[in-house]
Amino acid sequence: MFRRVRTESVPAPTIRRMPTYLNCLLHMQAKGMTAISSSTIASMLSLTGIQVRKDLAWVSDSGKPRTGFPIDRLINDIKSFLGYNNVREAVLIGVGHLGGAFLHYSGFKEYGLAISAAYDINPDLIAKYKDSEVPVYNINEIEKHKLPELAILTVPHDQAQATAEKLAQLGVKAIWNFSTVHLNLNDAVIVENVDLAQSLALLWNQYELKRLNANG
Amino acid sequence: MFRRVRTESVPAPTIRRMPTYLNCLLHMQAKGMTAISSSTIASMLSLTGIQVRKDLAWVSDSGKPRTGFPIDRLINDIKSFLGYNNVREAVLIGVGHLGGAFLHYSGFKEYGLAISAAYDINPDLIAKYKDSEVPVYNINEIEKHKLPELAILTVPHDQAQATAEKLAQLGVKAIWNFSTVHLNLNDAVIVENVDLAQSLALLWNQYELKRLNANG
DNA sequence: TAGATTGTTAATCGATTAACAATC
DNA sequence: TAGATTGTTAATCGATTAACAATC
Numbered sequence: 001m002f003r004r005v006r007t008e009s010v011p012a013p014t015i016r017r018m019p020t021y022l023n024c025l026l027h028m029q030a031k032g033m034t035a036i037s038s039s040t041i042a043s044m045l046s047l048t049g050i051q052v053r054k055d056l057a058w059v060s061d062s063g064k065p066r067t068g069f070p071i072d073r074l075i076n077d078i079k080s081f082l083g084y085n086n087v088r089e090a091v092l093i094g095v096g097h098l099g100g101a102f103l104h105y106s107g108f109k110e111y112g113l114a115i116s117a118a119y120d121i122n123p124d125l126i127a128k129y130k131d132s133e134v135p136v137y138n139i140n141e142i143e144k145h146k147l148p149e150l151a152i153l154t155v156p157h158d159q160a161q162a163t164a165e166k167l168a169q170l171g172v173k174a175i176w177n178f179s180t181v182h183l184n185l186n187d188a189v190i191v192e193n194v195d196l197a198q199s200l201a202l203l204w205n206q207y208e209l210k211r212l213n214a215n216g
Numbered sequence: 217m218f219r220r221v222r223t224e225s226v227p228a229p230t231i232r233r234m235p236t237y238l239n240c241l242l243h244m245q246a247k248g249m250t251a252i253s254s255s256t257i258a259s260m261l262s263l264t265g266i267q268v269r270k271d272l273a274w275v276s277d278s279g280k281p282r283t284g285f286p287i288d289r290l291i292n293d294i295k296s297f298l299g300y301n302n303v304r305e306a307v308l309i310g311v312g313h314l315g316g317a318f319l320h321y322s323g324f325k326e327y328g329l330a331i332s333a334a335y336d337i338n339p340d341l342i343a344k345y346k347d348s349e350v351p352v353y354n355i356n357e358i359e360k361h362k363l364p365e366l367a368i369l370t371v372p373h374d375q376a377q378a379t380a381e382k383l384a385q386l387g388v389k390a391i392w393n394f395s396t397v398h399l400n401l402n403d404a405v406i407v408e409n410v411d412l413a414q415s416l417a418l419l420w421n422q423y424e425l426k427r428l429n430a431n432g
Numbered sequence: 433t434a435g436a437t438t439g440t441t442a443a444t445c446g447a448t449t450a451a452c453a454a455t456c
Numbered sequence: 457t458a459g460a461t462t463g464t465t466a467a468t469c470g471a472t473t474a475a476c477a478a479t480c
Binding site for chain 2 (some may be wrong): 016098104112203208
């Protein structure tokens, strides 16, 4: 297991590509491969070998001239970098359509993420998940509980800022924000936004560009 | 309505920020404001005035010295850029947890996106949405239907590539890919990936960095 | 050894930031 | 008019790509 002494921090684009590399490697591992070169990875992911090598150098020193990267070890190095080898607990705030889907979604545990409890303000939704494996509490009770440092925020946009402030007050250190609202919080709290509209905007822009080019 | 003659294309980071600007402006509009300066927008979104001005220059020429940007017109210019003023039809492929949430989600229509039909391979899921407003068909029937050019792909990862190939064959030009698989398709098809693991990786990295700094 | 593939150092490219002239 | 705020042109910063030496 490789751990770089982090004087510089890993570039954000590199971090974003890591789960993609991991996925690709798991696929090749399942196929029985034991080693792979950067250029093979690159061609599978529509990248360049240089970029793959530079990215992987941040998290692993397992690359060997001639043979490339040993898949098992590289997978472990990436998982370790991404924190998948430890379990991180999180609370889920809001169990509407999206939050409800997360409550059922078993995939998070592959990312080392475990939802320990969920909260909502709506008694109907709380009742709906009465028999859920993850307990769903009324948000009024949240102050009675010891919270983990990570929260997943899936509340309607008009409640996002107020809820986030309360979470920060209760000791939450990082918020995975699925509302479209930009949260204004103390710098001590890390916020990562997931906004589908951003992704859709990129898709649409490319689509239109291609259409315009095609039609002269 | 402003339309730049696109010789250069809009930078991706700029495109990604557009929905955030729009959201902020809608908020201020609801509060009764009629004009706003780039630096006010910037302070609300933790950006700089310069960046906001440069971004907005791509989609609007409504900025005026002394008074800033007229909110109504700017909103319209951004909506127009993002394609929210027209309706784009899309098919939804896969109605599991995430796809099911999308089927109910009314928010897409604000983005000018309308799900015209959904498909799945699982008869139980098809039956579950028997009375859904959006019809859910068996994917075996998909070839009988005329498809729109946009597809939302929410199938399990082991079916993603094959399904995408079929969609491409049937004339789909753009795929919004929620599976974690990198799709290898003809260049004619645009693919935009949404991978929660990428976002989680960024969150986690920041969290760890801060923790390491705090603990010396 | 020879040669494929790595990691590093330098060059390029693009986005952000700074400086400032234009203008309502 | 004076001054606040815009848009533009230049400088900086960071990521990607290229060139190449190191090495198994």
